[in-house]
Amino acid sequence: MAKRIEAKNLNIYYSKFLAVSEVNFTIAPRSVTAFIGPSGCGKSTVLRTINRMHEVIAGAHVQGDVLLDGESIYGSAVDPVDVRRTIGMVFQRPNPFPTMSIYDNVVAGLKLQSGRIKKAELDDTVEKSLRGANLWEEVKDRLGKPGAGLSGGQQQRLCIARAIAVEPQVLLMDEPCSALDPISTLAIEDLIQSLKEKYTIVIVTHNMQQAARVSERTAFFNLAGVGRPGQLVEIDDTQKIFSNPSEQRTEDYISGRFG
Amino acid sequence: MTDQESRDRERARAMAEREATHASDTPDDYRGNADPNGVGVIPSSSALATPALADAPVSGSGVGAFGARGKVRIGDKVFRYLTAGAGMFVCILITLVAVFLLAKAIPSIANDKVNFFTSRAWQVSGSTLEFGIVDLLWTTVLSSVFAMLLAVPVAIGIALFITQYAPRQLARPVAFVVDLLAAIPSIVYGVFGITVFAPKLHGIIDFLNRYLGWIPLFKKQISDPGTVFAGGIILAIMILPIITAIAREVYERTPRENVEAAWALGATKWEMVRLSVLPYGKPGVISGAMLGLGRALGETIAITLILVAPPSGAPFSPSLFYGGETFASKIANAAAEFNNPTQTGAYIAAGLVLFVLTFAVNAAARIVVNRRREFS
Numbered sequence: 001m002a003k004r005i006e007a008k009n010l011n012i013y014y015s016k017f018l019a020v021s022e023v024n025f026t027i028a029p030r031s032v033t034a035f036i037g038p039s040g041c042g043k044s045t046v047l048r049t050i051n052r053m054h055e056v057i058a059g060a061h062v063q064g065d066v067l068l069d070g071e072s073i074y075g076s077a078v079d080p081v082d083v084r085r086t087i088g089m090v091f092q093r094p095n096p097f098p099t100m101s102i103y104d105n106v107v108a109g110l111k112l113q114s115g116r117i118k119k120a121e122l123d124d125t126v127e128k129s130l131r132g133a134n135l136w137e138e139v140k141d142r143l144g145k146p147g148a149g150l151s152g153g154q155q156q157r158l159c160i161a162r163a164i165a166v167e168p169q170v171l172l173m174d175e176p177c178s179a180l181d182p183i184s185t186l187a188i189e190d191l192i193q194s195l196k197e198k199y200t201i202v203i204v205t206h207n208m209q210q211a212a213r214v215s216e217r218t219a220f221f222n223l224a225g226v227g228r229p230g231q232l233v234e235i236d237d238t239q240k241i242f243s244n245p246s247e248q249r250t251e252d253y254i255s256g257r258f259g
Numbered sequence: 260m261t262d263q264e265s266r267d268r269e270r271a272r273a274m275a276e277r278e279a280t281h282a283s284d285t286p287d288d289y290r291g292n293a294d295p296n297g298v299g300v301i302p303s304s305s306a307l308a309t310p311a312l313a314d315a316p317v318s319g320s321g322v323g324a325f326g327a328r329g330k331v332r333i334g335d336k337v338f339r340y341l342t343a344g345a346g347m348f349v350c351i352l353i354t355l356v357a358v359f360l361l362a363k364a365i366p367s368i369a370n371d372k373v374n375f376f377t378s379r380a381w382q383v384s385g386s387t388l389e390f391g392i393v394d395l396l397w398t399t400v401l402s403s404v405f406a407m408l409l410a411v412p413v414a415i416g417i418a419l420f421i422t423q424y425a426p427r428q429l430a431r432p433v434a435f436v437v438d439l440l441a442a443i444p445s446i447v448y449g450v451f452g453i454t455v456f457a458p459k460l461h462g463i464i465d466f467l468n469r470y471l472g473w474i475p476l477f478k479k480q481i482s483d484p485g486t487v488f489a490g491g492i493i494l495a496i497m498i499l500p501i502i503t504a505i506a507r508e509v510y511e512r513t514p515r516e517n518v519e520a521a522w523a524l525g526a527t528k529w530e531m532v533r534l535s536v537l538p539y540g541k542p543g544v545i546s547g548a549m550l551g552l553g554r555a556l557g558e559t560i561a562i563t564l565i566l567v568a569p570p571s572g573a574p575f576s577p578s579l580f581y582g583g584e585t586f587a588s589k590i591a592n593a594a595a596e597f598n599n600p601t602q603t604g605a606y607i608a609a610g611l612v613l614f615v616l617t618f619a620v621n622a623a624a625r626i627v628v629n630r631r632r633e634f635s
Contacts, residue, residue, distance in 0.1 A: 056522050085525030095516035099538035108534060109524035159520070166524070 002029035002200040002243065003086075003169040005050060006067040015059035019045050021229040023064075024239045025219060032196045034211035034238065035204045038253070042230030044174050046221070047051035049173055050202065051087035052080040068169065085113055088163035088199075092175040094155035096147035096162070103143040105158055106130060109166040125165050133161035134191050152186025154235050164199070171195060173203040177210065189214050208254055212242050220250045272575035282301035360611040367604025375608065379575060381589075383605045384596070390605045392573065392612050397615070398583030402487045402562065403555035405579065406494035411548050414499055418506035418540075423532055434507060449564030452493040457565060464488060464580050480581040485567030488579040493561055498551035505547030509540040542628045549624040553617045559587040568592070586613040 020042035027033045035043040048054040049062050052073060061209050066073050073083045077165040096105045106126045110117065115116045126143065130136040135157040139150070156176060162172060174190075177185040192201060205211050211218050219235035235246045245251050370388045373380050378391025418436055421430045464486070468479035517535040526534055567582035584592065590606045597603040 008560060053519065053523060056519065081525050081527050083525075084523055089523035091516060091523070093516050095514075095520040096537070097517060097520060097534060099541070108521075110527055112524060112530050112534075141266065162520075162524070 002198060003027050003069040005066075005200060005202070006070075007046070007050075008065045008067065010046065010049060010064040010066065012042065012049055012054060013061050013063070014057065018229045020221075021224070021231055022198045023232045025204060025218070025232060027200060028201045029234045030196055030198070031217060032192060032201045032203065032215045033217040033219060034215035034233075035202065035219050035221060036206075036208060036253075037213050037230075037233075038223070039206070040230075041221040041223050043219075043221045045100065045230070046232075047172050047174055047202060047204050050170070050252065051089055052083045053089060085109070085166060085172040086168055087172060088166065088168035089172045090156070090159050090163055090174065090176045093179050094152055094159050096150075096155050096158050098146070098148040100147055101144045102139050102147045102150070102158060105147040106161050108163050109162060113166060129161040129165040130158075132164050132195070133157040133175075135161055135189060151184070153180050153187060155193065156180060156184065156188060160188075160195075164195070168199065171201045173201065175204050175206060178206060185210070209236075213224060213240060216244070220245070220247070220253065222249055222253065264585075287327075315569045326441065342392065352428055357616070360607055360614055363600075363604050364608035364611045365604075367601050370601060371605075371611050376617060381571070381605075383602045388601060388605060390591065390608070392586075392609055393625050395584055395586050395589055395609060396616075397575075397577065398487060398566070399556055399585040399587075399616070401577070401579065402491045402494060402566075402583075402585060405487070405491035406498060406555045407548060407552050409492065409495035410499045410502055410551060411544075413495075414502035414506050414547070414551075415544060417503045418510050418544075419532060419536070421507050422510040423528070423536060437500050437503050440496065442506075445497065445558065446564075448493050448497055449561035452561060452565045453485060456493065457486070457489035460484065460486070460489055460492075468580065475577045476579055478576075478578045478580065480576050480578045481567070481569075483567045483582060485582050486580050487583055490562050490565040491579070493554045493565060494558055497558060498554050501554060502544070502547045502551045505550065506540060506544045509534050509543030509547075513539045545624055545628055549621055552620055556585075556617055556620070557587055557613060558585075559591050563588040563591045585614075586610065 005025075005027040007025050010020065010251065011018060012020040012023075021047055035047060037043050038068060045054060050066055050073075054060050062073075062074065068083075068086070072257050096102075097108060100108065106129050107117075107122050110122070110125060119249055127136060128142075130139065135154060138154060139145075139158075146158070146196065150158060156179075160171075160176075177188050181186065189210065191205065195201060203211075203214065215238045217235060218238040218241040220233045220241060221230055222233050223229070224231050233249050234245065236246065240246075241250060242254055245254070325413055367388060367390075368375050371390060372387050373389045373391055375391055377393055378389065379394050380389040380391055381394075382389040408480050417433070421434050421437075425433060461484075464479060467477045471477035472479065513536045517539060518531060521531040521534040524534075562585055565583060566588055568588075569582050586609045593606055597606070
């Protein structure tokens with residue numbers, strides 16, 4: 001299921017503006033990788049190029065390549081829709097479809113991909129996905145209620161359930177806990193630990209403790225300078241990044257000496 | 260706190276947050292008409308009861324270090340009375356219109372020798388009053404609903420094209436042209452409709468009559484071009500801009516999160532529209548359609564020019580390919596003979612029914628929208 005992700009000489013643009021330059025990394029399957037760095041350094045932008053969400057914004061485009069188990073996702077024959085079906089994403093703000101019930105939210109992606117599915121099969125998927133997202137016990141009696149009626153933390157887990165219902169290869173998380181309280185955050189972090197057995201996970205976070213808690217590998221991004229594009233400073237084992245990083249800039253950032 | 264209570268609170272909080280984000284998404288030119296949760300032009304009273312406001316701190320209840328009582332701020336007060344006044348003004352106006360219509364209509368209805376609701380007669384010039392509205396009601400509703408059925412899908416299509424599909428350079432001119440439709444005076448629509456457009460419909464009418472003529476609705480009744488069919492199409496063009504404008508406004512406001520949620524699940528463009536844009540815009544589009552319907556129900560001059568009135572005593576026909584008179588066109592046709600109060604009262608009674616009808620349509624739409632409120 002899980003796949004390896006490689007970025008090769010990625011240059012990411014918004015129209016003519018180069019936002020992130022020359023990113024190269026490899027992410028192993030069934031691992032959690034955290035992207036950290038100051039605001040505006042392009043970590044979310046890089047994350048969004050992994051499932052071709054970047055180009056949803058008008059004028060946004062990419063040079064270089066991203067490979068999924070060696071296969072380019074930017075090849076001319078590749079349909080971005082298929083890429084996004086293989087690589088799930090969870091956003092900063094929980095975004096269940098407001099007009100849909102909890103049940104319909106979970107199966108929304110599945111219905112897109114497979115057309116008509118038997119009710120029993122849908123029921124199974126809903127239960128499996130909600131259990132997978134640690135939400136089943138809390139919502140099993142009100143699956144017909146609107147997804148937007150849940151608390152923020154529950155909504156976010158609903159979004160995770162929606163993302164894993166289609167059994168993606170990779171799960172991208174863009175600051176999934178930044179709108180949540182500490183208890184909900186803990187629930188999501190526990191969830192990430194269990195999800196990594198099946199998926200390759202990349203998580204963008206502003207919270208360095210969180211990066212240290214959940215990830216095996218950490219990538220530190222920073223701007224190359226004022227008015228210059230963002231860049232990947234280094235990527236290494238999380239433990240090493242937080243104890244003995246190779247780059248002085250990383251050390252400055254994680255120890256709080258960052259300007 | 261019970262479980263239920265805490266859930267309710269959670270929900271209220273979530274709703275308040277949503278309200279707040281809606282508000283912040285909304286630029287200054289926000290128009291009440293485009294309120295995705297409201298219907299019609301009358302400010303929604305439910306909008307006033309949102310938790311966002313309920314949670315807001317009440318000025319004047321400050322305690323402790325800030326004094327026992329908050330300062331009374333003149334600006335707040337003035338503004339509050341101004342807005343309350345504006346709201347009251349509308350209510351008073353509506354009430355006065357209703358009172359006027361009732362006061363003028365009731366004496367005539369009381370003197371009506373036939374049943375006001377079921378009679379097809381309209382004899383008001385002589386000494387005995389005989390008038391009923393059933394024919395007028397049918398023609399009014401048929402032409403307006405037909406117009407709406409034509410206009411709403413096209414309006415949704417135009418709005419989706421402008422907001423989702425067209426490149427920016429094209430979207431603006433298209434939107435502008437559609438808005439321009441609203442600037443054409445209805446007399447022009449009427450003249451165009453009866454002299455140019457309606458005579459060209461023979462082919463379509465004959466075709467529909469040949470294959471669908473067994474349905475009473477499509478049975479050809481007259482060869483005169485002034486049919487409900489022609490009138491309905493012209494009405495559809497007339498109500499197109501308002502429905503399009505509202506649909507466009509609500510579609511444009513689809514929250515970015517909803518759109519991205521659909522993209523990230525691997526939705527195609529159309530699937531994204533179906534998952535995010537259409538459901539988000541639905542209450543607004545319904546309210547736009549109702550505004551359009553209200554406009555169509557009350558449209559006067561274009562319909563008066565186009566529709567040919569059947570001779571009195573002609574048998575009732577439900578067909579689209581038949582003439583007729585709507586409430587508004589009946590009143591307009593008779594405007595020259597408003598010379599005594601009882602006779603005029605008969606026409607005002609027709610106007611009263613139109614007023615109630617429009618009111619009922621708006622209320623019905625609001626119920627439709629509110630029933631699914633939980634999900635919006």
